Amino acid sequence: MSADTSPQQEPEYHYDCVVVGSGHAGSCAALSARDAGCARVLIVDKCPPEWVGGNGFFTAGAHRTTHDGVRDLLPVVQNVSAEAAKNIDMDPYTAEDFTRDIMRLGDGRSDPQVVKAVVDGSRGAVQWLAERAKVPFILSFNRQAYLVNGRHVFWGGLVLSVVDGGKGLIAAHRAALQEAGVETWFNTAATELLVEDGAITGVIVKKEGATLKLRAPAVILACGGFEANKDLRGKNLGVEWERAKVRGTPYNTGDGLALAQRVGARLIGDFAGCHSTCWDANAPADRGDRVLSNQFTKSGYPLGLMLNAAGARFVDEGADFRNYTYAKFGRAILAQPGGVAFQLWDAEVAGWLRKEEYADDVVERITADSIEALAEKLGGKGLEDKKAFVRTVAKYNEAVHAFRAEHPEKAWDPAVKDGLSTQSSTLKLELPKSNWALPIEKPPFLAVKVTCGITFTFGGLAIDPDTARVLSDATGKPIRGLFCAGELVGGLFYGNYPGGSGLTGGAVFGRKAGEGAAKLMSAA
Template sequence: MAEPSELLTAGADVLVAGGGNAALCAAINAARAGARVLVVEAAPKFYRGGNTRHTRNLRCAHDEGNEVLTGPYPEEEFWDDLMRVTGGETDEELARFTIAQSKELWDYMNEQGVRFQPSLGGTLSLGRTNAFFLGGGRAMINALYRTAEALGVRVVYEAEVVDVEIEDGFFLSATVSHGGTRHRIAAKALVAAAGGFEANIEWLTEAWGPEAKNFLIRGTPYNRGSMLRLLLDRGVRPIGDPKQCHAVAIDARAPKFDGGISTRLDCVVFGIVVNRAAERFYDEGEDFWPKRYAIWGRLVAAQPEQIAYAIIDRTSIDKFMPSVFPPIEAASIEELAGRLELDPAALRHTVESFNAAVRPGSFDPAALDDCRTEGLAPEKTHWARPIAEPPFYAYPLRPGITFTYLGVRVNRRAQIVMDDGKPSANMFAAGEIMAGNVLGKGYLAGIGMTIGAVFGRIAGREAGHHVRN
């Protein structure tokens, strides 16, 4: 087996920066187009795959169900769902293109050795819209690596692009650092698939201010945005707002980095959420959780000290997939407040006011039911039930950043667009680094993997065609 230094000095037709879903789809398609492909992954081999390691599924449009997907998910429904969460802040052409292309992902992933399974219980009710990976994200990424390496793709770990040479929008070379040595790689095409800047706390603080120091990073600590910064500094046109991101409310006891999906909390719709003043601040039952869970990171980020608390009682403790951390339990609301270091009288007032406002209905977690409040600010519009049966439970919440939306602008061929509006002939992007073209704000469960796979395939194909021509 060749040493990493030999792989780096051997040259390549296509250089792929990154090691997750988008990067591997690009590498596979470029190799199938006949190109010599080199993948440089900043993480060690054990942590390869970026945020893909923590995923469970991808969202794909399809006209009929199959052995895993429980029913059809038409393109127009996918589009409506995307419009609802983004509020229209998306490039419609690229978004509709992504959705149309997603119909090919089931077959494509199977061809690469990725296997699927029925959705697990408590996974946001996604059995119809999302295909779940057998063995999760790590199994999925391992399958892509096996396929890529069988095609002759070379991979070097703990290797980071630290400089790029671009002239008039044309990629000439990249400098890759590995083991303290820098290597110049004059590839014929570059695919940037190295993620966003979510693990770069300094950059997050530039956008958010000091509150960013309280954010937790759900994914890999290796997505620091160095590739993105290089491209933006060298004349690539940006897309997206640096404050927009996929941010969910996760268990505040999670580690600073790499906690993954097991730290996400899905209990919000079944109770109330209060801040440090023990006050509610948003409608917990606004819509189905798959369409609203990704707004809660930003909501908590706006609260004092960037922390909140989800409060439920005995009737709801078995209605959701729990966090890896146990709930904080108490026999009374006052005792629970004490354990959370909240004002007991204030929390009791909030809970009693909520309970008094609840209007009886037919509770149904699978429907937008008629269990609601009346005369409350903010109202809870669905799944409202009194919090009255002990024991009482709480989960502390903090903003959990998955990935950022500031990125590089691309076209339908995954070509990176320069500041003058012209697409680069030999630079392509896929995955989180260009997701802001589709996601101006908000998030749909599984769509990050969709964007990465769709544009990874295209970037690899186009890079391979460029090399051949």
């Protein structure tokens, strides 16, 4: 694209649509805009090319969608034949199920219309990603199913992943964008939105030190939240969040929020909330690892216990399926002494842990042949009260045995909420384990040290859910030419979220934003 220049002015470039952010949502928006009629589409990202993909790169590629069961998804996935599907148990996941999960995890605070847009658009977005972007979807046997009595049983409403996780997702996007002729500028930070007569007419960027003016009738902000900005975390989430580890890209520092605020956009949502999970305590502090990426997640706690440095439990590890609790348990860990905790299992269940998260070459595994010996080893890893640790495990085991003696008919089953708990008529723990409560008695015992990993922040921009247009704070009406997608969308998640719904939301609103950009271009 050639530039128009004149003395003492920034070089000026002309596009039909400019997308800020090279992640999943931005890629969806750019491809959608190109397909809908925008001939000249540009993605700008302040990251260098080796950091392409935003937080999407660091995910497991999970997409939550409505579906009618396994046969409905066979045309979308690459790892299941019709014959193999006969050995899969997968309940349909309805719009009512999806809506209920978002609303209950957000304590009813989520914007119903924003939720409806994500839910209603989920199945179409997944189909579009598979067909148009050639995203290699698979059924997530390793993360969302257990082999029970010879059958693969899916649980928790989430069934889709991507070959090679977020790496495979972003690779598919890059190939599709290149084929579609979408240009990408890296090392290019958006610094100001251009406004004329109340409408967005482009964006000013700094590209490798040079200031450039990009003219476009539509700008789509898809550059993430402020999770990688230590100061904004402290201001919005609380000072303790300054020590949280950044799970993904270090480039999501709140730029989109600042750009939109300066042109009068309305902020909405849970600015004190975020997606935070159990994260390897030895992971890098201020950025994800491009090789291990999502493998630093430590999501095996429903199979065991989590104890803090004082040797006490602090969450109900079996309150719900992992993908309904993992996004909030990072916050719980951060509130513990030192902001760390220890996950614990015995030999009875350690084999059920996912190898990509708990293998010897992924995490520091601390083992011993007795709980007392394990506590001694953990003393060198930050455990402050070894005796309390031993007492907590012993009391837990006592409660488990009391419950099982009272309910011999109940059997352990990790694929359902099996009701195996610590709460019998004779003994109740102050903090229960509500499901999957097995005694921790069989050596060797295994522990790993975890901390809080922050993924993305929940507060964002108010949008029209039908078009993904950003709303004005002054008028409540859409700002002409300004769209939003991905983590920047506010009002969707509060406090917690159902796993896989973030990537789905990014695709749904990315598609809407791209289509809206094309309509503006044709009307210009």
